[in-house]
Amino acid sequence: MAQYTPNFNDPRVVRRCKHSLGFALSYLTCDKPRGLSQEQIIKHIGQGQNPLSAWLKSQLLDCTDSHWNMATKKVKKYQLNTAGSEYLKQILGYKTHRAFNSSVTPAKAQRLSDHQIAVDWAHTQYSIDTDYTDKSHRLWHPVQNIRSEIRNSVLRDNLLTHQYDIVCASPTLLHQYSWRFSGGHYLETIGEYTENRNAIRQTLAREIEVPVKTIKAILNAMFCGAVLKRNPFGSIYKLVDYDSERITQLQQDPWMKRFKQDIFEMWQYLRPVLEKTPELRVTETGKTRRLVMYPTNKWNLYFQLERMILNAVRQYLDEQNLKYFLIHDAFASEQVEIEHVIEHITKTTAFDICFEETVLI
Numbered sequence: 001m002a003q004y005t006p007n008f009n010d011p012r013v014v015r016r017c018k019h020s021l022g023f024a025l026s027y028l029t030c031d032k033p034r035g036l037s038q039e040q041i042i043k044h045i046g047q048g049q050n051p052l053s054a055w056l057k058s059q060l061l062d063c064t065d066s067h068w069n070m071a072t073k074k075v076k077k078y079q080l081n082t083a084g085s086e087y088l089k090q091i092l093g094y095k096t097h098r099a100f101n102s103s104v105t106p107a108k109a110q111r112l113s114d115h116q117i118a119v120d121w122a123h124t125q126y127s128i129d130t131d132y133t134d135k136s137h138r139l140w141h142p143v144q145n146i147r148s149e150i151r152n153s154v155l156r157d158n159l160l161t162h163q164y165d166i167v168c169a170s171p172t173l174l175h176q177y178s179w180r181f182s183g184g185h186y187l188e189t190i191g192e193y194t195e196n197r198n199a200i201r202q203t204l205a206r207e208i209e210v211p212v213k214t215i216k217a218i219l220n221a222m223f224c225g226a227v228l229k230r231n232p233f234g235s236i237y238k239l240v241d242y243d244s245e246r247i248t249q250l251q252q253d254p255w256m257k258r259f260k261q262d263i264f265e266m267w268q269y270l271r272p273v274l275e276k277t278p279e280l281r282v283t284e285t286g287k288t289r290r291l292v293m294y295p296t297n298k299w300n301l302y303f304q305l306e307r308m309i310l311n312a313v314r315q316y317l318d319e320q321n322l323k324y325f326l327i328h329d330a331f332a333s334e335q336v337e338i339e340h341v342i343e344h345i346t347k348t349t350a351f352d353i354c355f356e357e358t359v360l361i
Contacts, residue, residue, distance in 0.1 A: 004051045004052075004054070004055050006052055006055060008091060008092075013052060014092065016046070016052060016056070017052075017056065017088060017091075017092060018092060018121075019044065019121070020044055020045045020046075020056045020060060021060065021085060021088050021089065021092070021117065021121075022117055022118060022120070022121025022122075022124075022125075023044035023045070023121065024045075024060040024061065024080055024085060025080070025085065025114045025115075025117050025118040025121070025150075026118040026121055026122055026146045026147060026150050027040075027145070027146055027147065028060075028061070028078060028079055028080040028147075029079065029080055029147065030079055030080045030081075030082045031079065032079065033064040033065065033077040033078060033079045034077060034078065034079075035074075035075040035076065035077050035078075036061075036075060036076065036077075036078050037075045038075070041057065041061075045057050045060070045061075058081075058084070059081060059084030059085070059087065059088055060080065060081055060084055060085055060088070061078045061079075061080075061081060062078060062079050062080070062081045063076055063077070063078055064077045064078060064079055065077035085114070086110065089113065089117070094113060094117060095113075096109040096110065096112070096113040115149065115150065115153070118146070118147070118150045119150055119153045119154060119157070122143065122146055122150060122151075122154050123154060123157065125142070126141070126142050126143050126154075128141070128143055128154065128155070128158055128160075128325045129323075131143075132326070136300065136303060137300060137303035137304045137306075137307045138303050138306070138307060138328055139307075139310070139326050139328075141325075141326070143155075143325070144327055144328070152360040152361070155325055155332045155360055156360050156361075158323070158325075159323065159334060160323065160324065160325055160332040160333055160334065160360070161334055161335060161359065161360055162332065162333060162334065162335045162336070162357060162358065162359055162360065163327070163330055163331070163332045163357075163358045163360055164330060164331055164332075164333070164336075164338060164341075164355040164356070164357055164358075165329060165330040165355060165356045165358070166306075166309065166329045166330065166353055166354075166355060167194075167197075167353065167354040167355060167356050168193070168194045168197050169306060169329040169353075170220055170223050170224065170302050170306075170329075171190055171193055171194050171219075171220075171223055172194050172351075172353055173302065173305040173306065173309070173351060173353070174223060174266060174270070174301070174302055174305065175187060175190045175191065175194065175266060176351055176352065177270065177301075177305055177351075178266045178269040178270050181269040181270065181272065181273070182269040185265075185269070187262040187265060187266055188258075188262070189255065189258040189259045189261075189262045190259070190262045190263070190266065193219070193259065197216075200255070201215045201216055201219070204250070204253070204255075204256070207249060207253065208240070208246040208249045208250060209246075210239075210240060210246065214239050214240070217239055218236050218239055218240075218250070219259075221235050221236055221239070222236070222259070222260065222263055223263060223298075223302075224295055224298040224299045224302060225293070225294065225295030225298045225299075226295065228247065228250055228251055228256070228260065229247065230244050230247050267293060267298065270301065271293065273301065274293070274294075274297045274298065274301055275297050275300055275301075276297070305351075306328060306329050308349050308351075309329075309345060309349060309351060309353065310326060310328075310329075310331070312344060312345045312348045312349050313326075313331055313341060313344075313345065314326065315344070315348070316340070316341050316344040316345075317331075317333060317336075317341075320336075322334065322336065332360065338355050338357060341355070342354070342355070
């Protein structure tokens with residue numbers, strides 16, 4: 001079969017190539033694989049049986065993990081094909097910053113060029129004022145999923161210069177919500193974590209020799225049902241690269257033991273408000289029952305609480321006639337008096353939370 005060569009004299013081919021290039025540069029880098037659904041690939045690159053689409057996929061995407069599972073919604077992982085994307089940029093006539101400033105290194109010129117193409121593409125594709133989809137107690141928007149540095153540029157271009165993240169969101173909201181069913185029982189280890197999270201993460205990270213962000217992911221996963229065991233299918237075991245010794249260290253750590261017990265107790269208080277899964281489970285005695293203490297149900301409860309906070313934030317910003325963009329447990333806007341936002345949240349939801357402010361640069 002003859003090798004396919006796109007006809008770059010055809011404006012339709014050029015438009016499709018520019019669109020696919022913008023998509024790839026907005027979502028992918030050459031060193032950090034991420035999952036892309038087949039739906040995303042078909043929408044932005046095209047059907048695999050189409051010669052141009054197949055060529056674009058080969059030029060732009062490097063598959064790093066071909067395993068996928070429809071039941072668990074696991075998708076294939078990809079990273080950017082740098083050589084292919086550079087070739088496509090050259091064919092399409094994109095100039096690099098080095099063409100205008102010879103003092104810029106080739107690597108930096110490439111990054112700046114990729115960044116600008118991605119930002120321009122995102123501006124043509126999405127409106128930060130609309131395009132939200134309400135699903136599973138969350139407001140979803142395509143801009144939430146593009147690379148953070150691209151998203152920050154898009155937000156800044158829309159005069160949204162500050163981002164405000166709920167501090168320790170899931171532990172804080174779930175712990176405080178449990179007080180409504182426990183008579184205000186303060187669980188000391190969870191409280192210690194929400195108040196001193198950075199030091200605790202750093203200590204555990206040093207003990208088992210993993211990055212701090214890995215510890216953060218492990219502790220958050222435990223809050224919503226992940227098990228601290230050597231389970232080849234478990235999320236925590238995967239986070240420590242299937243290292244049994246690290247799992248053992250975490251299991252034997254005195255603070256982690258208390259933390260695990262507090263999480264268990266918290267969910268006992270919250271059990272009455274958890275949804276039940278449609279699936280039936282057969283018990284050891286042969287009875288069937290619907291699952292309650294199940295990770296999906298726990299995450300759904302957290303998403304409901306997170307949405308409650310977000311609705312209060314939205315109400316306050318609308319009343320102040322301020323423009324904003326919502327990011328699940330955070331929002332971006334111009335700089336605001338965050339104390340007033342917190343007061344409104346406490347008044348309308350009874351939650352006592354803090355925000356971490358970041359200037360988008």
